[in-house]
Amino acid sequence: MKSAPFEYAAPSTIGDALQILAENDPDEVKLMAGGQSLMPLLNMRLARPELVLDLGRIADLDYIRETDAGVAIGAMTTKRAVEESDLIRQQHPLFWESTVAIGHPQIRNRGTVGGSMAQADPASEYPAAAIALDVEMVVQGASGERIIAAEDFFVTYLTTALEPGEILTEVRIPRLQPGTGWAFDEVARRHGDFAIVGAVATLALEGGVIRDPRLVIFGAADRALRLRAAEEAVAGRPVSDETFDGTAAPIAQAVEDPLSDVHASEEYRRHLAVVLGGRVLRVAASRAGGGE
Template sequence: MKPAPFEYAAPKTIAEALDILGQNDLDEVKLMAGGQSLMPLLNMRLARPSLVLDLNHVEGLDGIREESSGLRVGAMTTKRVLEDSDLVRSQYPLLWESTVAIGHAPIRNRGTVGGSMVQADPASEYPAAALAFDMEFVVMSSAGERVIQAEDFFVTYLTTSIEPGEILTEIRIPRLPPGTGWGFQELARRHGDFAIVGALATVRVESGLCCDPRIVLFGAADRAIRVPAGEACLEGAPPSEASLTVMGDAVFDAVEDPLSDVHASAEYRRDLARVLSKRAMSEAMSRAS
């Protein structure tokens, strides 16, 4: 279980990194961020790049900064940094919950925010958080910079809309509107495992009625998904058990073709989507003010 041979480059600037990308066959290059998903694939020889381009030495790709609209998180910022950030914990609690649910401490120490986003594992927490927050992804290429909205970013299993030759540099995370309640639920075989299914929910309650409800699922499809049909059931409805039941049924109907594997059948995942979205939304309702 040793990696196949490859060349290695560790550029110091984004320009240098883009330059190296420009000089190589893009199908043969793997960008390495924290490596917590890529290294197992290399060790198992399931990934066989001829060049590993290590982003760990590129300047300016890590750190958190808050602006009026929200957070700007460098793509190479480790999860540990978010976990340890009082700002994230107090002002972006849903992001913090999503962070600490990822794997275990050693994985979060090295794994990066950008790495998880680009890996786009359908059962991982961060892509779901991206949809919950309407995050924006800043990518650079030799042609310049472009911004991709979260809803356009995750394409399918392990695939994003980042083009070969582009590098994710920053994730912009808007603040949730004041009064937004949030909930986070996931079910894994063991604590820290990839989720079988997980759900994030946000909602505001205005004049006793639900407003802008949002439901995001992970582990329920080929990518993290929002469930508009479920959200529609709640818009303008009272935050009640009855509303949650209606919403849960709509989520169940909307999750059409979940994955089936050794840990969970498709029917089980579908039902978990119902159960966990209700639990997450129930938490969100109780937190909404």
């Protein structure tokens, strides 16, 4: 199928993009980043915007920078650039592993960091990593700039806290505390497919006791879910099978109404969430304190 007709604009600055948004009904404008999710929606006529505003020529949105607080990534930075960044690989191996699990090289060549965050697919790797890493989303609109914590950014299926007329401009990943352990895992039918269910975790160890655990499951609900009850089940406890096995009940309870579709039943997704949740916490603990 071909898309319905639309006007097309490709500004070269963020200011010009905001100006175009201000001059049009923002509900009738679709921002385009890599187009990997948007183009199929246009071609299937599931989206029929009057205007497609292509961000692809805004060079100021394409960067990976080390900052005092961590790393800042421009929204139009491709996943391939993240994959090839030594800075990300060394400072944020969890974000790096999430990146290489996304699609295939062709998808990562075109798809952008901002596009995946704004798309907010519940089975996408980036939202889960962003919540676990306490990422901040920098957003610009007619009334200026605002910063949204990742946990507040992802609202439900394909829906974020972005208002019409706003552009996600930057993703800020705070530096991890030295010695933080991390882990990423997912189950997909084939490498490169969207995950059926995935999990990410970070934690610290202090005298053999777990501190500051973070556990996020994706692919099991309408958005990536931070599992606070499971975190509480391991926080302040020693690294042991008993500790990690204690997460099974709170994880199962937190994903009590998982998705059910042609790829997996509710029961299978709940089972995967329990297994992967326990596994990433174990692996994170084995890496905490600098050990692998």
